[in-house]
Structures are given as C-alpha cells and as structure tokens.
Amino acid sequence: MRLTARVEAHALTEPFVIARHVYTEANVLHVEIAARGAIGRGEAAGVDYLGDTPQTMLLQVQALAVEFEAGMLLDRACIAARLPRGGARNAVDCALWDLEAKLTGVPVAVRAGLAPLRPIETFVTLGMDTPAAMAAKAARWAPDFPCLKVKLGDALDLERLEAIRAAAPRARLIADANQGWTLDQLNVYAPRLSALGVELVEQPLPVGQDDALLDYRGEVPLCADESFDDRADLDRIVGRYAFCNIKLDKCGGLTEALALTEAARARGLRLMIGCMEGTSLGIAPGLLVAQDCEIVDLDCPIQLVTDIEHGFGYRDAILRPPAAALWG
Incomplete structure (x- = not known):
C-alpha cells in the first residue's frame, strides 16, 4: 500500500464569517492510498479550535507513509490506534473506506451494513x-x-x-x-x-x-x-x-x-x-x-x-x- 498526501486551497466565492473567524478559502488535506491498482481518497479540513492546521495534519499523515509501504498499517483499526481524533485520522480513515470499496466492488454503505442511501x-x-x-x-x-x-x-x-x-x-x-x-x-x-x-x-x-x-x-x-x-x-x-x-x-x-x-x-x-x-x-x-x-x-x-x-x-x-x- 502507498499513502500520499497534499494540502489543497480552494477559493471561496466570498468571505465566510463566523463569530470567531473569517475564512477566505478552504484549506484541506487530500489523502490517497493506492493498492493493487486502485486508489482510495479522503479529505479533511481539520478542526482549527483543536489545533488542526493543514500543515500539522500533513505531517501526521506523512509520518505513516513508510509504515503503509511496509505493510504495517493495513486497516482502519490500526489508524484509530495510531492517530488521535481529528482531521488527519478522518482523511486516512475515509481513504481506506474508499479503497476497500474500489478493491471489492462493494459500496461503502453496503460494507457498513446500511440500507441503500436515500437523497x-x-x-x-x-x-x-x-x-x-x-x-x-x-x-x-x-x-x-x-x-x-x-x-x-x-x-x-x-x-x-x-x-x-x-x-x-x-x-x-x-x-x-x-x-x-x-x-x-x-x-x-x-x-x-x-x-x-x-x-x-x-x-x-x-x-x-x-x-x-x-x-x-x-x-x-x-x-x-x-x-x-x-x-x-x-x-x-x-x-x-x-x-x-x-x-x-x-x-x-x-x-x-x-x-x-x-x-x-x-x-x-x-x-x-x-x-x-x-x-x-x-x-x-x-x-x-x-x-x-x-x-x-x-x-x-x-x-x-x-x-x-x-x-x-x-x-x-x-x-x-x-x-x-x-x-x-
């Protein structure tokens, strides 16, 4: 398995204002996990008031890349044990769900035991x-x-x-x-x-x-x-x-x-x-x-x-x- 990650910036149509902050772009961590010809993807913005930034999340995920390539991190339970709650774990967890769906041909909702998704x-x-x-x-x-x-x-x-x-x-x-x-x-x-x-x-x-x-x-x-x-x-x-x-x-x-x-x-x-x-x-x-x-x-x-x-x-x-x- 090969894990790669990058930070992306997506411009907003106008500044977005909340009580504690003004946002002018969406800065997110984009994660890809590749295995056997398939690629699973996940994305996270993180939680700013808990200390997440795109760069801190990127460093957390990059630290796992060697372990992925060595086959030491193979499932979502391993990731939950290695990463704290927050954006980095979200991006990797969702990328693994996506990868599993692409490798098996079974949608995530089915693998999770959910009823067919409705609008x-x-x-x-x-x-x-x-x-x-x-x-x-x-x-x-x-x-x-x-x-x-x-x-x-x-x-x-x-x-x-x-x-x-x-x-x-x-x-x-x-x-x-x-x-x-x-x-x-x-x-x-x-x-x-x-x-x-x-x-x-x-x-x-x-x-x-x-x-x-x-x-x-x-x-x-x-x-x-x-x-x-x-x-x-x-x-x-x-x-x-x-x-x-x-x-x-x-x-x-x-x-x-x-x-x-x-x-x-x-x-x-x-x-x-x-x-x-x-x-x-x-x-x-x-x-x-x-x-x-x-x-x-x-x-x-x-x-x-x-x-x-x-x-x-x-x-x-x-x-x-x-x-x-x-x-x-």
Missing part, C-alpha cells in the same frame, strides 16, 4: 453579516435552499433573525452562536427564537460552560458542537443538550462517526451532522451518517468557486448518493 435535504449556511445583507441572501437562496442555518454571535443577532424571517417567511431556520452568547442572553433571546420558528440553537455558550445550560429556560432545543467531539464526550453533554453535532473532522472519520451515531442515540440524544470547509470529497462520507440525522448541514462546497470533479453540484438542497468516481 437527503441539507441546510445551507448564511455567514455573519449585517442584518440587511443576510436578509437579502436569504431571499435569494430560499427558493432553492429552503433550510437555512444562520451564523450568529454578537449584539445584532435578534435583528438578523428578524430580518431573515421577514425575507424568507417559509424557510426552516436553525441558529449557530459559535460560543458567542452568555446564559443570560440565551434565556432572554429564547422566547423570540421560538416565535421566529428557530428549530435549533448550536453551541450558544463557550466550551467549558455546559453545566450552566442546566438553567436554560427556553423551548428551542440546544445542540452541542464545539463542546463535543466523539464518544468520550457523550456522557458529559447528556442533560445539557438535546442534540449533538457529529462532524467527521472532529471525531476522526467515518468509522468513529458510525459508532458515535449508535452510542448517541442509545443515550437519548438527537442527531445533527455538520461539516467544516472543503469539497464534495469531504462531504461524501458524511452522507452515510446523515441517513440517521434529523438535521443535516453538509453544504460547504456551495461556498467554493470550483468544487472537485464529480461533486454533488448543489443545484438544490437535495444531496443525492455520490457517484463512485467521487467516493465510496
């Missing part, structure tokens, strides 16, 4: 901007993308939501504060969030303040994102959040994500799947996890000037099972 509706994300600018984008997008995720995190948040709701009165709305609120703000905002039809609030408080959510008085369900990475975090968030946001970059790949889905449901948590920045290659494995999720946020390639070949296309909000030429 899934995704939310699309409005980055932080002025209320007027976000409302204008919502009005443009809602006819084709009727499920909108709104990035929030400062004093204008309710004004943003009011403007978006006026511009897109029939759209489904979820909100992501990216750790930008206090408990007092959350409780003050809660009645208006309900009145505006907001279905979910992601990560309202900073990481480490989850216990304060025991005093949350609102009706809108809360979802753990930055406070939650993999199965080791589940018991800590139960009772504080209704949902957990599964991301392959956070948990370390499709293998962990599938196990995480089952473990979260066993604890009574409802499921959301999200993504970091990247191309359709990074999104394709997530579609398998999305089959069991109530909220699906797999839209990042829509922000790219040019997606990868054989990508999802994003002509509408429906993600259809990927072509084998893309992944899986």
Whole structure:
C-alpha cells in the first residue's frame, strides 16, 4: 500500500464569517492510498479550535507513509490506534473506506451494513453579516435552499433573525452562536427564537460552560458542537443538550462517526451532522451518517468557486448518493 498526501486551497466565492473567524478559502488535506491498482481518497479540513492546521495534519499523515509501504498499517483499526481524533485520522480513515470499496466492488454503505442511501435535504449556511445583507441572501437562496442555518454571535443577532424571517417567511431556520452568547442572553433571546420558528440553537455558550445550560429556560432545543467531539464526550453533554453535532473532522472519520451515531442515540440524544470547509470529497462520507440525522448541514462546497470533479453540484438542497468516481 502507498499513502500520499497534499494540502489543497480552494477559493471561496466570498468571505465566510463566523463569530470567531473569517475564512477566505478552504484549506484541506487530500489523502490517497493506492493498492493493487486502485486508489482510495479522503479529505479533511481539520478542526482549527483543536489545533488542526493543514500543515500539522500533513505531517501526521506523512509520518505513516513508510509504515503503509511496509505493510504495517493495513486497516482502519490500526489508524484509530495510531492517530488521535481529528482531521488527519478522518482523511486516512475515509481513504481506506474508499479503497476497500474500489478493491471489492462493494459500496461503502453496503460494507457498513446500511440500507441503500436515500437523497437527503441539507441546510445551507448564511455567514455573519449585517442584518440587511443576510436578509437579502436569504431571499435569494430560499427558493432553492429552503433550510437555512444562520451564523450568529454578537449584539445584532435578534435583528438578523428578524430580518431573515421577514425575507424568507417559509424557510426552516436553525441558529449557530459559535460560543458567542452568555446564559443570560440565551434565556432572554429564547422566547423570540421560538416565535421566529428557530428549530435549533448550536453551541450558544463557550466550551467549558455546559453545566450552566442546566438553567436554560427556553423551548428551542440546544445542540452541542464545539463542546463535543466523539464518544468520550457523550456522557458529559447528556442533560445539557438535546442534540449533538457529529462532524467527521472532529471525531476522526467515518468509522468513529458510525459508532458515535449508535452510542448517541442509545443515550437519548438527537442527531445533527455538520461539516467544516472543503469539497464534495469531504462531504461524501458524511452522507452515510446523515441517513440517521434529523438535521443535516453538509453544504460547504456551495461556498467554493470550483468544487472537485464529480461533486454533488448543489443545484438544490437535495444531496443525492455520490457517484463512485467521487467516493465510496
């Protein structure tokens, strides 16, 4: 087996703003694993707030190349033992799933024991901007993308939501504060969030303040994102959040994500799947996890000037099972 990796930069159509950062391009790690004439591919953006960068992920993966060629790392269990959760393990794990599918001719969904993949509706994300600018984008997008995720995190948040709701009165709305609120703000905002039809609030408080959510008085369900990475975090968030946001970059790949889905449901948590920045290659494995999720946020390639070949296309909000030429 031969492992190669490289860093790729994909330009965004416009700056993408969240509470803690402004993105102008999607920087991802692209991994290929070759064996017996077949090539499996995986992609990861990593998790910046956990210390992942394209270069640190690249170094992690390159350190494995000699072991792959020597036949010392042959399966996904070996990778889970060698790499911590995060983007590097995600890219390698997904490349191995893809390679197995290409070598056997059996799709990943079948190998994972899943039912045939069905089309899934995704939310699309409005980055932080002025209320007027976000409302204008919502009005443009809602006819084709009727499920909108709104990035929030400062004093204008309710004004943003009011403007978006006026511009897109029939759209489904979820909100992501990216750790930008206090408990007092959350409780003050809660009645208006309900009145505006907001279905979910992601990560309202900073990481480490989850216990304060025991005093949350609102009706809108809360979802753990930055406070939650993999199965080791589940018991800590139960009772504080209704949902957990599964991301392959956070948990370390499709293998962990599938196990995480089952473990979260066993604890009574409802499921959301999200993504970091990247191309359709990074999104394709997530579609398998999305089959069991109530909220699906797999839209990042829509922000790219040019997606990868054989990508999802994003002509509408429906993600259809990927072509084998893309992944899986």
